[in-house]
Amino acid sequence: MPVAVVIDSTAYLPPELVQAHRLTVVPLTVVLNGAEGLEGVETHPADATLALSGRRVTASTSRPAPEQFAQTYRRLLDAGADGVVSVHLSAGLSGTVEAAQLAAADLDGRVEVVDSRSAGMGLGFPAIAAATAAAAGADLTGVRDAALAAVARTTVWFYVDTLEFLRRGGRINAAEALLGTALSVKPIMHMPDGAIVLREKVRTASRGVARLVDLAVEAAGTDEVDLGVHHLAAPQRAEALLAALTERLGDRLHDTYVSEAGAVVAAHAGPGLACVVVHRRPEG
Helix, strand or coil: CCCEEEEEHHHCCCHHHHHHCCEEEECCEEEECCEEEEECCCECHHHHHHHHCCCCCCEEEECCCHHHHHHHHHHHHHCCCCCEEEEECCCCCCCHHHHHHHHHCCCCCCEEEEECCCCCHHHHHHHHHHHHHHHCCCCHHHHHHHHHHHHHCEEEEEECCCCHHHHHCCCCCHHHHHHHHHHCCEEEEECCCCCCEEEEEECCHHHHHHHHHHHHHHHHCCCCEEEEEEECCCHHHHHHHHHHHHHHHHHHEEEEEEEECCHHHHHHHCCCCEEEEEEECCCC
């Protein structure tokens, strides 16, 4: 068997891509108003949207246990995989990478863990690159390097209606959240080094979508690109975002993927999220 590729549930890949690339998904855990569930298995985007719409909301997430990863790795290796490349949610946002590394440490170098420094398709594109390399016969090092190269070619921009959910989850500082609330502004964020950073503020949701388009086109440069678009309870925003980017990028745009963000990101971003992930294709 070729090298197996493992991801976590925050990639938000369409199910057909998971199946086509033979990816193995390890879910994170979400707790919404006291109800605990595995993301994508027991807890879905609609559950998060409903819970977060209440006046009193408690939302938290937790990484998979190292033993969950260890069991997954052993199962794949026992089934005949030459090795495992495990690509995960940014270490700046979650302990998922650390849990995977702890599990990998006991498997004699047969598992390589990659920090995507991102989430959503920012994790999905490196996983697809890894799986494509594996299918072409690359060894463990080659598959890992394919994932790392895709990480370096991927940029994430996102808009949220409020900074409150990010503040509650500790993903941004209180001063930034207070500033956004006081001025009633709409924040645009990015993840330059695996942590969430406030890039700029706009006044309306429509302006937020327009700025995401501008920033995504800027990130694409002159390269041919693939796009991932995510939303949470805002399908119209996702449609508007993709339509505008399709027009702006023209024949430089190749594959596009649209999906709703899952409960883990929902717990920290809140309803209204709109996100674009730009993956610059390698030359040749």
